[in-house]
Amino acid sequence: MTINMRLVTGFGIILAMMLILTVIGISRVSLINSNITHMTDVNSVKQRYAINFRGSVHDRAIALRDVVLITEQSTLNTVLTDIKELDAFYQTSSRAMRALVSEMSSEERALITKINQIEQQTQPYIKAVINAKNSENLNEASRILLTDARPAFTLWLNTINQFIDLQEQANQATTVETREVASSFAVWMIALTAFAILIGASVAYVISLRIRDSVGGEPQEAAKVIALISQGDLTANVDSCCPNSMMASVAVMQSKLKTIVDSIINSSDELSTHSASVASGSQQALSAADAQVTYTNSAVSSLEDMSRSINAVAGSVKQTEDNSKVTAQLSQQGSIAVQKVAAEIEQISVTVKATVHQVNVLQEHVKHIGDILSVIRSISDQTNLLALNAAIEAARAGESGRGFAVVADEVRQLAQRTGDATGDIEKMILQVQENTQASVTAMETTVPQVENGLTLTHEANELLNQIQQQANDSLNNVLEIVEATSNQVATVAQISSGVEEIANMSQETSQSLNNNAQKAVALADLSTTLKQYISYFKVK
Missing domain, CATH: 1.10.287.950 (Methyl-accepting chemotaxis protein)
Known part of the structure; x- marks a missing residue:
């Protein structure tokens, strides 16, 4: 095998180890990036919409209570306006949530379906309380609020909290997985680097031995002898440690050149x-x-x-x-x-x-x-x-x-x-x-x-x-x-x-x-x- 092939083989092994290390690193980093992306771009978004749900439902429950308790008409109109705005805010988040249904798990889709069903059950109670208040039937409004609306709002908020907790659990699980990947990636990095160093040192040692055997001595001595011959000096003493090396061939060439030049x-x-x-x-x-x-x-x-x-x-x-x-x-x-x-x-x-x-x-x-x-x-x-x-x-x-x-x-x-x-x-x-x-x-x-x-x-x-x-x-x-x-x-x-x-x-x-x-x-x-x-x- 030529020196070029040996050097190519040695550095090829080192480069292959670096390539493996790079591929593993890319794979791990890609997995970490995918987990973080899913946490921020999917789970966090769904959690954000669920928090909007909870805020809208919680504030509407308080506003509905205020509707029953307020006696001044102007204040009542303000509260009713707030209820409409909170409902519109809820509907906006609901539409955005429905766009993400295709990326949800079965458990998430079940909770979203339950939330939508509770919403449909609770909306008539809200309208009934408002209508009773507008009819100045305070007892009826209080009865609907305490008997029907309050349990419905409680169930609605609990279901929304379950969805939020589910997203939190998913983020925690992804975080744990990401940390494990990062920890294993560091171990792989250290192991492969150490292996690459060991292989590189071994290849360098073997190549140096083969080069010395091929040259027949130190490369500096060979360069010096060849320089003297190129300058026309055929009297230099050429020593070689190996009979089939380059230095041995140079010695034979020097002897032949002496004979040819004399002729x-x-x-x-x-x-x-x-x-x-x-x-x-x-x-x-x-x-x-x-x-x-x-x-x-x-x-x-x-x-x-x-x-x-x-x-x-x-x-x-x-x-x-x-x-x-x-x-x-x-x-x-x-x-x-x-x-x-x-x-x-x-x-x-x-x-x-x-x-x-x-x-x-x-x-x-x-x-x-x-x-x-x-x-x-x-x-x-x-x-x-x-x-x-x-x-x-x-x-x-x-x-x-x-x-x-x-x-x-x-x-x-x-x-x-x-x-x-x-x-x-x-x-x-x-x-x-x-x-x-x-x-x-x-x-x-x-x-x-x-x-x-x-x-x-x-x-x-x-x-x-x-x-x-x-x-x-x-x-x-x-x-x-x-x-x-x-x-x-x-x-x-x-x-x-x-x-x-x-x-x-x-x-x-x-x-x-x-x-x-x-x-x-x-x-x-x-x-x-x-x-x-x-x-x-x-x-x-």
Whole structure:
């Protein structure tokens, strides 16, 4: 059993005794409380109501006697009022008493029933005495008072006193019981406390023995030895009184720790030596790998420069190829355009020549129209002259020639307007002749120029055909250069890829060697740290 279980068992027994003592105490105190409560809240209350009964009955008996003896009416009214108030007071206590009937014993209920019966028998006597007094029949009132009412009041009071005495007896019995419970409770308290002390002392003694056997000595000595071992001192002398105790186990542990620490010290020395050797070799290999990485990176850089140059050349060649293609296309398009222009110029030349011929014909027609206009002008002048002569002759004829004079005047005006119109037409024809002559002159000048432009167009077409041939030749040469450059770029790219792969491998090798060097340094640090930790222990 563990120390914890032993302590729990010992204190559990003590706590169980305290619990039993508490339960008994609670039970006894509860019984005492119940008895006292019953005495104060039940018996005393019933006794209080019974005392009220007795007081009311006693005072009414005296008041009823006074009713018979009093001669003054005012005093009699006062006494009668007192009797009514005493009766009301009685009825109030009676109602409260009836509420407690369910908690009463059979003997108490019998007395209450008897009291109620006597009350019912006595109430008519009280009324009879009062009625006889009010009728001024003093002899009858005295007879009823002495013969009927007095024995009834006496019996009523005796019965009430019996009920009061019964409550007193019940209280006395409860008091005796309560005192006995309190006395026995004190005895139980003393007995159980003494038993608990005895059990606690026994358990404490047994636990102390078991703890000493488990520890193997005094706990203070065990704590001191364990403190020395925790501080690294493995030279302390460990004594134990029991072979299977904690102190015996600590002694075995101390011996094992000495052996382990000695082994760790030797291993750490060897580890330090080997790690220094590994670190030196890794450092040399790392230096060689770094040099290889440097050379490889330089080669990669040179190949990258060469690749960029070749790519630039390839780009330029590609641009030249594109330009050659564009030049060939443009020269072909130019040749086609020049051919179209030549055809158009030939058409223009034919059109201009035809136009010159038509303009010449038009000029001849305009000249012919001018001749006709000269004839018309001559006719207009002659008509105007004839009209003038006719007008003169008509004026000579007088009245007979007046109508002819009017006609002659109209003919003259018509001839004049014809002459004016002919003059305008001549001006227009003259202008047309001048414009036609200018057109003919310009067209005659244009025809040689058009023929010259046609000749130049044919020459330009020949030149464009030669340019197209040269552009096609250049394009074929550029295509050969592009193919050769592409092959060269692919070859350089393969070489660059291989060199980069070698550089990556060299870099990985350098990193691995660097990691090995770092691990060797970390191993040396670990050996140093292990020595520092082991130096914490004192084994000699």
